[in-house]
Amino acid sequence: MSGGDRDGVLTRRALLVGLGAAGGAGAMYAAMGALGLAPNSQPKDYTPPQRSDFALTGRGAASVVILGAGVAGLATAYELGKAGYDCTILEARDRVGGRSMTLRGGDRVAEISGQTQQVKFGDGVYFNAGPARIAQWMVTLDYCRELGVPIEPFVNDNSSAYVYNKGMKAPVRARTARADTYGYLSELLAKATDTGALDRRLTPGDKEVLLDFLSEFGDIGRSHTYTGSDRRGLRSNPGMLPPAPLGTPPPLTEVLNYGLGRSITFPFGYEQASPMFQPVGGMDAIAAALADAVGRDRIRTSAVVKKITNLPDGVEVLHSGGSIRADYCVAALPPHVLARIPGNLEAGVVAALRTPVPVSGGKIGLEYGRRWWEIDERIYGGITETDMDISHIWYPSYGFHGSRGLLVGYYNLGDDADAYARLPHLERQRRALLQGMKIHGENYRNDLLSSVSVAWAGQPHIEGAWVAWPSYDAQFNLLRKPAGRVYFAGDWLTYLIAWQAGALESARAAVTDLHQRVVKES
């Protein structure tokens, strides 16, 4: 799932993991300078396997059993299929896609606890319970292009959405919060500059340019005093009448105490910068296109893996529907789930699989019979940020002006997600509504038609939103190599955890390694 709280996740990751020096592939681009000229794309170092790779030997591609029809497993079968590998995918759940799960009317969501929900959404309404957005630079978009999955912008940042932290008297539009923050920052820095406090740091020329910039950046004019700005928003819009200002901004101390750091910097991050994208009609379009390309007959759903045995000349996998033997195996399951499956993987490998820590995450989809956020509040897509335990409210980036629409009423991680996970669904809904009403008032309760919540830690065969490595050390590296004839794949083996792009990059790496071995041995 693409982390709505990625800044939090990155912070945690930065603490847990030494991101350290640049890796080898980066050096390719080192000569291109630091000015942003390096192409923001993956190094072109991936070549899919192809049938002609076997031309010299005349022998065919091998058979591969793939465990898990999530994005990593599907992409593995898809890429191997380009060279004619005989792939079979075993999937424990009754659907493909893994965490890339889009829910629609008629779907059923079961949790390990036994709680089940029946999805009652109307036609055209969907809920991306897992990943929901794609950054421009991610390989995920290359798969959309290659597979013909149409994409559209995902609104990840909306000036008309709200910021509401518990210390605030009332929610504030993001545009207002930013205008006031930038206004006061500019005023403070301009005044410090005016009084000579930065004379050691700034040449007279620098000062002049800086003051010009600040007068625009904070809209503070030549007075160097912030008194508000149309950027805050308007009490009434221009038209036959001039725009009516919203009023004077709150005092500096109040704005500082909004606690806006995370809300304002969220879209500055490399992973979350606008614009982002989504497949038209639901994120599962990618998994569905991969499954179609692989061939649905190669995918066995409701097949729970019971035992994995490395043999001298192949791999044997016992599952709930029988057993399968293949030349190789690619295990694309969550590591903590995989660690529990019996077999003859070495103890060190199993210990490594047990090392990454599952991260809890949850979302609720709230379906409304009226798009009041568009009609009454002029919010078209985007995200409201809050420090309440719902963390975010997402407004839909599809179905604009339709008769129904779906909000994400919470998308939270860690303890907040655990707290919601412990509740029955209707209690989750009640709690999410109470908090959303602090921002949207009665609209948030009226016209609600149905809802569905997903607690990822409680999803059978998945058991977590993603995992976090205590450190990217020897155990991480151990699993990036095959254990006998068993290869591993998944976002959890990359530096791009919690994104489909990580799963795809990992699949490509596993496919490349496996194929090189097969070609060499053939």
Place this chain on the structure above:
Amino acid sequence: MSGGDRDGVLTRRALLVGLGAAGGAGAMYAAMGALGLAPNSQPKDYTPPQRSDFALTGRGAASVVILGAGVAGLATAYELGKAGYDCTILEARDRVGGRSMTLRGGDRVAEISGQTQQVKFGDGVYFNAGPARIAQWMVTLDYCRELGVPIEPFVNDNSSAYVYNKGMKAPVRARTARADTYGYLSELLAKATDTGALDRRLTPGDKEVLLDFLSEFGDIGRSHTYTGSDRRGLRSNPGMLPPAPLGTPPPLTEVLNYGLGRSITFPFGYEQASPMFQPVGGMDAIAAALADAVGRDRIRTSAVVKKITNLPDGVEVLHSGGSIRADYCVAALPPHVLARIPGNLEAGVVAALRTPVPVSGGKIGLEYGRRWWEIDERIYGGITETDMDISHIWYPSYGFHGSRGLLVGYYNLGDDADAYARLPHLERQRRALLQGMKIHGENYRNDLLSSVSVAWAGQPHIEGAWVAWPSYDAQFNLLRKPAGRVYFAGDWLTYLIAWQAGALESARAAVTDLHQRVVKES
């Protein structure tokens, strides 16, 4: 046209026009506080005319001749039609929509100079030569909803697009420019705070909160020194390898001298804040839907108005195809064009019509046979900002991953637009390519399939991108009232010039005035 250079326009407007105090409608919302809680929507003060308004008298609605099938004229006929008015629209051009002009393969663009261009775009490629984006708060979206015109996000701000001003050694990605700017601003303000320079302004509590905020806002950590950040972009993306940093930022003086004020603050404006929207398939979908709702048989194209005569009991309009008589007239032409039409409008009215000054604007659409900006540069929509005379390069917000695509190679105003307008089309293209290549290199020349340019000052019967009033004074107000039985409508009569929303608001106002008079007199 929705001004890509609106900041410039607003500056000019702020000089020319005293925007002054808030108008009356704003007072409605005064009680709602200054915290951004006022609904960002039009005051709900418009009620369309309806047939039942005549119920007491039993008499029917009047006949109205409308001059101009631009957005204002079409909306006037559409709204009057709701009460059964007998409307006829005379349009001098051979198409409806006025400046809301979307060009496609097979179209022909003629200029007053005699220069003509034949549009050769492939299927599905279109060019919004006029307005191209709609803000969330604009009434334009209400018309899209009411008329069933599907909309999609327009990417108005892209962290992956470039900034390139003439003083810079090379173009810089917007994300890099912003990260460096915010990093240094935060460092300077944090250091001034640390040295006590703001002690008079900030309490110890304020200082602590401010420093916390700055460490996040500029990504400067606890050292209060900006040394770069992943927000600048990466030399190579995370995946199987860790992200490789782009390198250390240029020195403060260099970043200051980028001249980033306008580029960075552009999306802060109330009119330009993200997300914005566009009709699916081209902006002219709105004009087309209005024309369909009005009834195409009521619209007479290629009918150039030759004379307008106010009579005691009606209006007579002579045009190139004959003459028409109606109870009332709504003149929805550009004021400077209208001022030249003979008739018996009072001298004061004609003088007022001559007062607003036409603003030049131009755009070129460059069609490519390969979407290299997506494939090679990972730019999906958005705008590159430059101080070169092309002003902007727009990447398309539709047709992602398609085989062809259309860039806007310049969108400029004033002197820059005039300079391009004077050139034959191929020279415009040559000049635009030379400048675009400074940003995109050979990609910008390769794979070019065709192009079309529009110089609005040279468009027959339009003669300008929009107009600017020297001041919103008695002449402006004079034209917002009828001259006898002739009413005026257009964005030029509002505080929302250069936006379709202005045209729509003006049409609503004219319709309301006219209808009240007719009901009273019936």
